[in-house]
Amino acid sequence: GAVVSQHPSRVICKSGTSVKIECRSLDFQATTMFWYRQFPKQSLMLMATSNEGSKATYEQGVEKDKFLINHASLTLSTLTVTSAHPEDSSFYICSAHSGTEGRSEQFFGPGTRLTVL
Amino acid sequence: GDSVTQMEGPVTLSEEAFLTINCTYTATGYPSLFWYVQYPGEGLQLLLKATKADDKGSNKGFEATYRKETTSFHLEKGSVQVSDSAVYFCALSNQAGTALIFGKGTTLSVSS
Numbered sequence: 001g002a003v004v005s006q007h008p009s010r011v012i013c014k015s016g017t018s019v020k021i022e023c024r025s026l027d028f029q030a031t032t033m034f035w036y037r038q039f040p041k042q043s044l045m046l047m048a049t050s051n052e053g054s055k056a057t058y059e060q061g062v063e064k065d066k067f068l069i070n071h072a073s074l075t076l077s078t079l080t081v082t083s084a085h086p087e088d089s090s091f092y093i094c095s096a097h098s099g100t101e102g103r104s105e106q107f108f109g110p111g112t113r114l115t116v117l
Numbered sequence: 118g119d120s121v122t123q124m125e126g127p128v129t130l131s132e133e134a135f136l137t138i139n140c141t142y143t144a145t146g147y148p149s150l151f152w153y154v155q156y157p158g159e160g161l162q163l164l165l166k167a168t169k170a171d172d173k174g175s176n177k178g179f180e181a182t183y184r185k186e187t188t189s190f191h192l193e194k195g196s197v198q199v200s201d202s203a204v205y206f207c208a209l210s211n212q213a214g215t216a217l218i219f220g221k222g223t224t225l226s227v228s229s
Contacts, residue, residue: 004160034216043121043206043219093160097214106217108153110160 002028004096006109013084014117021079021112023094029074030096034106035067038091047092050077084116119144123207123220130197130227138192138223140181140207148209150174150183150190151217155204164192164205197227 003026013019023033031052036044048069049057056069066088068080077096081088093111123140130136142150152164152174165174170185179194190207207220 006160032214036216036219041221043221044217046216046218049216095161095217105163108161110158 002026002096002098002105002107004094004107004109006092006094006112008112009110010113010115012115012117015085016083018080018082019084019114021081021092021094021114023077023079023096023109025075025096025098025107028096028098028107030077030098031074032097033071033077034095034097035069035077035079036093036095038093038111044093047079081114084114086116089114089116119148119209119211119218121207121209121218121220123205123223125221125223126204127224127226130225132199132227132229133196134227136192136194136197136201136225138205138207138225140190140192140220142188142190142207142209144188144209144211146211147185148211149213150181151208151210152179152181152190152192153206153208153219155206155222157203161206197225199227199229201225202227 005024007022033050035047038044047062050071052071058064071077095106095108120143149168151166153161154164165176167174167183173182181192204222206222208217
């Protein structure tokens with residue numbers, strides 16, 4: 001199947017700093033990417049839908065000024081957690097949608113573990 | 118709103134045991150249903166899917182049948198292996214290209 005990478009896989013930062021997470025589709029073009037957040041022993045919760053060349057669509061309760069999403073190309077979306085605080089510590093997962101004719105599937109990245117001290 | 122409920126884990130089995138992980142859903146319309154697997158240290162991988170009622174998805178010995186009358190999509194495998202140890206997520210999508218709605222995940226541990 002298609003490959004989606006995330007970088008970094010793990011990051012530890014101080015409270016108040018910003019952290020950028022990259023999500024790349026390595027062998028296909030993704031017009032749509034999704035950002036999820038996963039708390040321990042809980043399901044993946046959709047944060048936002050990222051469309052190439054347009055503003056991201058955020059889910060209710062997700063602060064768009066805190067979680068900045070940029071989908072600059074068909075293979076790259078970035079999530080920047082601005083002024084991070086300990087409550088932002090979580091596992092962030094992206095997925096990329098491949099919508100080839102007759103086949104539509106989402107491919108997931110391996111996730112990024114963010115720890116804010 | 119749409120939701121997915123799957124059985125709480127962890128599920129601990131011996132090798133070659135029969136596996137069932139229950140999944141039920143609430144959705145408007147006719148969603149597509151999925152099972153994803155997450156092996157330790159890796160991303161989610163699609164295990165199987167079904168797009169309409171009575172469809173059976175199958176892969177690697179796992180199977181699940183889309184039951185509209187019971188709004189269920191239970192995952193089964195006749196004989197599990199140690200290598201099946203992972204977290205399994207049931208999910209639905211109401212439209213191709215839209216985000217998935219996930220259950221909480223079920224951890225499966227298989228011992229030899």
